[in-house]
Amino acid sequence: MTHPVWPLFDLRVTTPRLELRYVDDELALALAELAARGVHDRDFMPFTVAWTDVEPPQLEVNTMQYYWRCRAEWSPTSWNLNLAVVVDGTVVGTTGAMAHDFATVGGFETGSWLGREFHGRGIGTEMRLATLQLMFAGFDARAATTGAFADNGPSLGVTAKLGYTPNGGTDRARRGTAARSLHFHMPRAHWEEHLRRDDIELHGTEACRALFGAR
Numbered sequence: 001m002t003h004p005v006w007p008l009f010d011l012r013v014t015t016p017r018l019e020l021r022y023v024d025d026e027l028a029l030a031l032a033e034l035a036a037r038g039v040h041d042r043d044f045m046p047f048t049v050a051w052t053d054v055e056p057p058q059l060e061v062n063t064m065q066y067y068w069r070c071r072a073e074w075s076p077t078s079w080n081l082n083l084a085v086v087v088d089g090t091v092v093g094t095t096g097a098m099a100h101d102f103a104t105v106g107g108f109e110t111g112s113w114l115g116r117e118f119h120g121r122g123i124g125t126e127m128r129l130a131t132l133q134l135m136f137a138g139f140d141a142r143a144a145t146t147g148a149f150a151d152n153g154p155s156l157g158v159t160a161k162l163g164y165t166p167n168g169g170t171d172r173a174r175r176g177t178a179a180r181s182l183h184f185h186m187p188r189a190h191w192e193e194h195l196r197r198d199d200i201e202l203h204g205t206e207a208c209r210a211l212f213g214a215r
């Protein structure tokens with residue numbers, strides 16, 4: 001049964017290893033509690049907005065408000081999609097895509113995090129591939145971009161493995177000092193040729209096309 005008003009609630013991606021599910025309130029709470037258990041080492045900050053520096057229980061409140069805000073502010077010309085990553089019934093992290101003027105530009109930016117206990121097992125790579133498949137196969141995207149701070153080895157490791165093209169960098173404020181952020185680009189043709197999979201299933205994309213501004 002498709003949600004009568006907000007079909008994003010039925011959006012899902014399944015791979016042999018994991019499932020991506022649109023973040024509803026139950027998954028938002030699970031992600032908030034996961035984040036409170038730790039996303040990265042305290043002496044490292046992977047995010048431009050240092051949201052993980054906030055102490056629980058405020059961290060959980062802020063996290064849930066973030067997901068509500070993304071849902072409330074959604075429009076076909078500016079959206080921020082958050083998907084929970086579920087492995088064997090356990091919420092292990094989140095992956096997402098965001099875009100402005102997707103109907104015109106056809107490009108989207110990805111972002112993600114895993115609970116610290118789930119790092120380094122290949123989940124980050126698999127969830128990035130699932131996100132790319134959703135956007136390229138499900139919503140006819142024309143290009144993907146991503147970025148990470150120059151000292152974020154695991155994030156850059158995923159990006160390098162998948163064959164993105166380096167596309168410069170920017171100095172960004174991070175915990176009050178400047179840090180280099182590196183940008184990467186992937187045209188649709190690269191995904192088609194090297195990364196498209198026939199064992200990833202998309203569910204509920206058709207009903208969501210207008211919400212994404214997909215043609």
Ligand SMILES: CC(C)(COP(=O)(O)OP(=O)(O)OC[C@H]1O[C@@H](n2cnc3c(N)ncnc32)[C@H](O)[C@@H]1OP(=O)(O)O)[C@@H](O)C(=O)NCCC(=O)NCCS
Pocket residue numbers: 039040046047093111112113114115118119120121122123124125126147148149152153154155156157158161
């Ligand atoms: C970034 C993140 C999502 C990656 O997920 P993951 O499951 O840990 O990543 P994977 O195990 O799929 O792959 C990581 C790859 O990077 C490599 N890698 C790890 N540290 C590295 C380093 N310092 N330098 C180079 N490569 C490195 C790994 O060897 C692996 O490649 P391999 O499979 O070829 O061996 C996860 O680590 C995370 O949540 N980190 C904290 C939050 C974060 O940084 N989010 C991204 C913000 S841009």
